[in-house]
Amino acid sequence: xxxxxxxASSATISNVNALIPxxxxxxxxxxxxxxxxxxxxxxxxxxxxxLGVSRSPVxxxxxxxxxxxxxxxxxxxxxxxxxxxxxLAGIDLSDTTPLLDDLYMRIANDHIGGLLxxxxxxxxxxxxxxxxxxxxxxxxxxxxxxxxxxxKPGRGWIFRKLLSSVESHRESYRFRMMLEPAAILEPGYAVxxxxxxxxxxxxxxxxxxxxxxxxxxQLFHAGxxxxxxxxAGCGNRFVIDALKNxxxxxxxxxxxxxLDRSRLHTQCEEHLQLIELLVRGERMxxxxxxxxxxxxxxxxxxxxxx
Numbered sequence: 660x661x662x663x664x665x666x667a668s669s670a671t672i673s674n675v676n677a678l679i680p681x682x683x684x685x686x687x688x689x690x691x692x693x694x695x696x697x698x699x700x701x702x703x704x705x706x707x708x709x710l711g712v713s714r715s716p717v718x719x720x721x722x723x724x725x726x727x728x729x730x731x732x733x734x735x736x737x738x739x740x741x742x743x744x745x746x747l748a749g750i751d752l753s754d755t756t757p758l759l760d761d762l763y764m765r766i767a768n769d770h771i772g773g774l775l776x777x778x779x780x781x782x783x784x785x786x787x788x789x790x791x792x793x794x795x796x797x798x799x800x801x802x803x804x805x806x807x808x809x810x811k812p813g814r815g816w817i818f819r820k821l822l823s824s825v826e827s828h829r830e831s832y833r834f835r836m837m838l839e840p841a842a843i844l845e846p847g848y849a850v851x852x853x854x855x856x857x858x859x860x861x862x863x864x865x866x867x868x869x870x871x872x873x874x875x876x877q878l879f880h881a882g883x884x885x886x887x888x889x890x891a892g893c894g895n896r897f898v899i900d901a902l903k904n905x906x907x908x909x910x911x912x913x914x915x916x917x918l919d920r921s922r923l924h925t926q927c928e929e930h931l932q933l934i935e936l937l938v939r940g941e942r943m944x945x946x947x948x949x950x951x952x953x954x955x956x957x958x959x960x961x962x963x964x965x
Contacts, residue, residue: 681762682720684791685710687729687747694744701730701738711786762788762798764875767807767911770818780815805876806907821911825961831909832957838902839886839953840946842893843937850892850937858885859934862927870923878923879910885930889937889949922959929955 686706690699706717721738724730729750731741740747766788769775775787785795799816802808808816842848861881865873873881883906890902929952936945 679716679719679723681789681791681794682710682712682716683723683727683729684794685789686720686724687750688791688793690740691744691747695740697740697743697746699740700736701740703737710789712789716789762790763801764911766798766802767821771821771911775818778811778815778817801876805910807910819907821908828909829957829961831905832953832961834905835886835902836950836953836957838898839890840950842890842895842898843942843946843949845893845895845898847894848892848942849894850889852938854888854891855934855937858888859931861885862930862934865927866924870920870927878920882926882930885934889933892937926956 686701689695689709701721703714703717703721706721707714710717721730721732725732725738727750728741729747730738732738742750766775766784770777781792781795781799784790784799785792790798799808799810803810806819807821808818811817858881861884865878865881869881870878887899887902887906891899893899929948933945933948933952936942936948
C-alpha cells in the first residue's frame with residue numbers, strides 16, 4: 660500500500676513565488692462564493708480556465724492550500740476541499756504583507772517600464788497579478804496612502820508622476836542639495852524639537868536592528884520623515900510642499916536602492932549628527948553637513964553625472 664504524499668513543508672511553502680498565495684486566496688474566494696461542499700474535487704484544468712493561468716502555478720496554489728488544511732489530496736485523485744464553504748471563511752490568508760510589498764514594487768515598476776498605462780482598472784490589476792479583491796484593496800490602499808496612485812472620481816485608478824530614470828533621480832538629489840541646506844539658513848528657522856526627538860528615536864531604532872527587519876517602505880518613511888521635519892523648520896509652505904512632492908516621486912526608485920541595507924548604518928549615523936547640530940543651534944554647520952550628506956547619498960545611489 661502506497662503512502663499518501665506528505666503535505667508540503669513550511670520551507671517549501673516559504674519559497675513559493677509571489678503569485679501562489681494570491682491564487683490560493685482566489686480559489687478560496689471562488690469556493691465560498693459558489694458554496695462548494697466538503698469533498699468537492701478541484702481540478703487543475705477547470706481552475707486554469709477560471710483563473711486564467713497555467714497548470715504549474717495552479718498546482719502550487721493547491722499545494723499551498725493543502726498546507727493550511729483547506730484542501731486535501733489523494734494519490735491519483737487530485738485535490739479536494741477539506742472543509743465546507745462556510746468553514747473556509749475561517750482560513751485567513753490575509754497576512755501577506757511581504758507579498759504585498761513585492762507586488763507593490765512590481766506594479767509601480769511595471770508602470771514606470773511602460774507595461775501599465777497611466778490609468779488602470781481593478782479588474783485589470785486582479786487579472787494581471789493574480790490578486791483576490793480583498794488583497795487588491797489592501798494593496799491600492801497602501802499605494803494611495805504613499806501617494807503613488809489616486810482613485811478616479813468614477814471607476815479605476817490613476818498613477819501619479821514618478822521618477823522614471825537614473826537622470827531624473829539624480830536631478831532630484833541636486834534639487835534637494837539646493838533646497839534643504841537653504842531652508843536651514845532661512846531667517847527665523849525653528850525646528851520642532853519634539854518632532855526632531857521622534858526622528859532621533861526612529862534613527863536609533865533602525866541602528867538597533869530595524870535596518871535588517873524593516874520593510875523598504877518603513878525605511879523610506881524614516882528617512883523622509885527626518886528630512887521633512889528639518890525643512891519644516893523654515894516655516895515656508897512652498898519649500899515644505901516642494902520637498903514632499905519630490906519624496907513622493909522618488910519613492911519607488913528609492914525602495915529599490917534601499918534593498919542595499921549595509922550603507923544605511925552610515926546614513927542613520929549622519930542623521931543623528933545632523934539632529935545634534937540642530938539641537939545645539941549650529942545652523943551653518945548643519946546646512947553644510949546636510950549638503951554633504953545629500954551629495955554622498957546621490958553618488959552612492961545614482962552616481963556622478965556623466
